[in-house]
Amino acid sequence: MMISLLILLPFFTQAEDDIQNVSDFQLIGITQDLFRQQGFDVPRGSLDIQDVTGWGRVLYIKMRSRRTTQMDDILMSFTVGGGIYPYATNLDYIAVISEVSFKENEQLILAAPAACCEQLFSSQVDVDYFSDNCLITE
Numbered sequence: 760m761m762i763s764l765l766i767l768l769p770f771f772t773q774a775e776d777d778i779q780n781v782s783d784f785q786l787i788g789i790t791q792d793l794f795r796q797q798g799f800d801v802p803r804g805s806l807d808i809q810d811v812t813g814w815g816r817v818l819y820i821k822m823r824s825r826r827t828t829q830m831d832d833i834l835m836s837f838t839v840g841g842g843i844y845p846y847a848t849n850l851d852y853i854a855v856i857s858e859v860s861f862k863e864n865e866q867l868i869l870a871a872p873a874a875c876c877e878q879l880f881s882s883q884v885d886v887d888y889f890s891d892n893c894l895i896t897e
Contacts, residue, residue: 781846783808789846790818793839808850815851818843818873822857833857834886837871841880844873854897868897 781789787806794801805821820836833855840853850873857867875893878884884893 786847790843793842797835816849817852817854818850820855822855829857837876838880841876844877870895
């Protein structure tokens, strides 16, 4: 029994490493799947991962509002961003780019630490805490 456990241990360790080292292409696919589960079809071109000086690795989500309020869509984008964090713990921030409808197509860029988005996704923090302590306006 002990021998079989020792044989399987490296397999589980490797599987955990693979989850955390998903390629950017796969990570964007996972993000699209999470959006689809929420009823949104987000094109691959609306998602991007970049290394940004001073910020680290950032997942950008360009959001077009399709719900009743734009804030619901933005919050849902951060929640989905938090859902992918277990697959890419090397992400530092999630940034949501949204067109501001009352300002002649001006872009609103909000960002939050990826770990904080993961807490929102897993209901460890509520929306008020997230808004007050995590959101950064660019």
